[in-house]
Amino acid sequence: MSWDGIGMILAAILTIAIFSLLYRDNPFYRFAEHLLVGVSAGYYVVHYFYSSVIRKFAVPVFGQGDLWLLPGGVLGLLMLFRLGRKVQWVSRYAIAFYVAAWSGYLIPSVIKERIQAQIVGTLPPSPGSAPWIAILGSLLILVGVVSILIYFYFSVEHKGAVGKISQVGITFLMVGFGASFGYTVMGRVSLLIGRFQFLFQDLPQALGW
Amino acid sequence: MAGAPDRGLFHRLMNIDRRVIFLIIALSVALPILLPLNLPIGASREADAYYEAMEALRPGETMIFSFDYEPDTMAELDPMSLATLRHAFRKDVRVIALTNYAGGAGIAERILHEAAEEHGKEYGTDYVFLGYNPDWSATMLRMGESIRRTFPTDHYRTPTDEIPLLAEVDSYANVPLLVTVTASALAEYWVIWAGGKFDQKVIAGATAIQAVLVYPYFQTGQLSGFLGGLKGAAEYERSIDVDGAGVRGMDAQSMAHLLIVVFILIGNVAFLLHRMQGRRGG
Amino acid sequence: MKKTGPVILGFLVGTLMLIQFFTPNEWIEARYNNVLDWKQVVFGITLILGVISLFVYHWKKIEKRSEGWGYSVVTVAGLLFMIVVALIFSPERGPYPWMFDHVQAPMQATMFALLAFYVASASYRAFRARSFHAALLLIAGVVVMLGRVPLGELIGLQHVSSWILDYPNLAAKRGILIGVGLGMVSTAIKIIVGIERTYLGKGA
Known part of the structure; x- marks a missing residue:
């Protein structure tokens, strides 16, 4: 039997070991669970090390002589100070660098693409420029977005007109959450289909059963 | 049915061993896989837009394909990735592939090579795999300036300066389409960083859970098309006339959904009757 | 310092x-x-x-x-x-990719596939129309669930589910997107100017 064939049988055994949790917690499941954590961590750490330390630091700095990449390595080393209790504060420099850099380029992009573009998309087309059904749909979206934003505005008490508009917002949110639930079920079922396709179609086919 | 429903019956119904429910669900998925019903599969507007964006690519053009998922969601997303790459290679479109998740590297290798072998494509000139890069937002922004500087080597440790495909294409400027197949919010962030800052056209394959969140970006045109969950994959497979795991899974998907709806209905009927009886009992 | x-x-x-x-x-x-x-x-x-x-x-x-x-x-x-x-x-050949393909990937996929069983069980036991809003959530969920699969398409439910996804759902998600976006921007500004320091850990 080929290594791939052996691998598929092993994959099937491990798949069943994890499914065994559905009956009840048992040592086979626990074994598979811990093996998954160990193997995954081992797999990831190799990629993390190669892609960051080797490829983004060692190759450009030592291979291509690009000294501008040197501070990246220094900041990365500072991060390792988290491992020592007394010197943990040193890692704050790396964390501050990372979080602030992210914050810096996030501000204009989020304002432009997430806030401004979404607000523009909410404005209904002017009458006559689109079919009336499209205009009605746009108005519905406008009502929904505005009422939800008012619902999220906690600086005023949700009473009177604000309270009523908030209720409209909650109504839209509930329909949205319902749609999310429907899609969540779809996603989870698809994952199960994938495993059953492996057990009942791919495995027998590969092994010539 | 004569007389009022027995309260004990509903109590028993609601306290049924959950393993019975598990078994019924397992059967609802397994049986249609073993005995397909071949239900007809319709198309959605967003999947059609995804197909049209791919179809608009011309031979010799280059697209970026990002495998932004790990094995946990490969059942949903592998069919999309495979179908998209088959479509691209069939049209002689060149592919620059990458992943923003370490676990995506193993998936990408398998799918890329499968699609490339089917169409006789050569590594380095027709397609390239850049591998995993940590920090997706920095990767997306950095690629806009230089792909080769973002990835000094490819996944196989070959310097990217020596790869013919990357000698011609080194930023979004020469890439008419970017495809992300993702299980997280990366569709949104490709739109924000690559689309917003560099005017890159983006389409996405998304897990069902993520799909529901990208509708606002599709409506504004920031996202040119998307596939939602396994159904999206099945729709796209039908569009390119190559049935795969997406189409094969649709019968099971239908049956399991139907069963879950029945579960919800039973639960709610029992709940309402129980409440009515409680009121009557005062 | x-x-x-x-x-x-x-x-x-x-x-x-x-x-x-x-x-x-x-x-x-x-x-x-x-x-x-x-x-x-x-x-x-x-x-x-x-x-x-x-x-x-x-x-x-x-x-x-x-x-x-x-x-x-x-x-x-x-x-x-x-x-x-x-x-x-090397990470490109031998046992390393083999372990990924035959041990890590199938187990990780199965771990998440378990959720299908739990979501079904939860739907049966806990998904109740206890109020108007809960009923709305339930109806939308059921329509989308059926409308997005071939079985629902046979009875024309895809049109209703598309409408839900394209309008009320879109409005809900957009409201959240804009709200969270505003929160992200204000937090980012606070981080840059040093008002928000909790991410640096205790004592910062």
């Missing part, structure tokens, strides 16, 4: 990354690209740190023979095995 230094560094880096969007200055653009490269190194090492923590946690369990230490041996052995085979055979 311990508190103010990181905040000053954050202010300088955050400001550089912010103003880059508004200026064509080549020097600033070059430094901006440097910061993006450095960020990737820091991020990668942070992830490695997470794996080291996992190793230390299980190693201590084994040393102390804590409850379930035998399972920790499995985790540590799996972790070390992957690193060793990647070093000996």
Whole structure:
């Protein structure tokens, strides 16, 4: 039997070991669970090390002589100070660098693409420029977005007109959450289909059963 | 049915061993896989837009394909990735592939090579795999300036300066389409960083859970098309006339959904009757 | 040094990354690209740190023979095995990709597939129309669930589910997007100017 064939049988055994949790917690499941954590961590750490330390630091700095990449390595080393209790504060420099850099380029992009573009998309087309059904749909979206934003505005008490508009917002949110639930079920079922396709179609086919 | 429903019956119904429910669900998925019903599969507007964006690519053009998922969601997303790459290679479109998740590297290798072998494509000139890069937002922004500087080597440790495909294409400027197949919010962030800052056209394959969140970006045109969950994959497979795991899974998907709806209905009927009886009992 | 230094560094880096969007200055653009490269190194090492923590946690369990230490041996052995085979055979061939394809990927996929059973069980036991809004959520969920599969399409439900997704759902998600977006921007500003420091840990 080929290594791939052996691998598929092993994959099937491990798949069943994890499914065994559905009956009840048992040592086979626990074994598979811990093996998954160990193997995954081992797999990831190799990629993390190669892609960051080797490829983004060692190759450009030592291979291509690009000294501008040197501070990246220094900041990365500072991060390792988290491992020592007394010197943990040193890692704050790396964390501050990372979080602030992210914050810096996030501000204009989020304002432009997430806030401004979404607000523009909410404005209904002017009458006559689109079919009336499209205009009605746009108005519905406008009502929904505005009422939800008012619902999220906690600086005023949700009473009177604000309270009523908030209720409209909650109504839209509930329909949205319902749609999310429907899609969540779809996603989870698809994952199960994938495993059953492996057990009942791919495995027998590969092994010539 | 004569007389009022027995309260004990509903109590028993609601306290049924959950393993019975598990078994019924397992059967609802397994049986249609073993005995397909071949239900007809319709198309959605967003999947059609995804197909049209791919179809608009011309031979010799280059697209970026990002495998932004790990094995946990490969059942949903592998069919999309495979179908998209088959479509691209069939049209002689060149592919620059990458992943923003370490676990995506193993998936990408398998799918890329499968699609490339089917169409006789050569590594380095027709397609390239850049591998995993940590920090997706920095990767997306950095690629806009230089792909080769973002990835000094490819996944196989070959310097990217020596790869013919990357000698011609080194930023979004020469890439008419970017495809992300993702299980997280990366569709949104490709739109924000690559689309917003560099005017890159983006389409996405998304897990069902993520799909529901990208509708606002599709409506504004920031996202040119998307596939939602396994159904999206099945729709796209039908569009390119190559049935795969997406189409094969649709019968099971239908049956399991139907069963879950029945579960919800039973639960709610029992709940309402129980409440009515409680009121009557005062 | 311990508190103010990181905040000053954050202010300088955050400001550089912010103003880059508004200026064509080549020097600033070059430094901006440097910061993006450095960020990737820091991020990668942070992830490695997470794996080291996992190793230390299980190693201590084994040393102390804590409850379930035998399972920790499995985790540590799996972790070390992957690193060793990647070093000996390379990550591109041999046992390393084989373990990914036949051990990690199927188990990870199955772990998430378990959720299908739990979501079905929860739907049966807990998904109740107890109020108007709960009923609305339930109806929308059922329509989308059926409308997005071939069975629902046979009875025309795809039109209703598309309408829900394209209008009320879109409005809901957009409201959340804009709300969260505003929150992100205000938090980012607070981080750059040093008002928000909780991310630096205790005592900052």
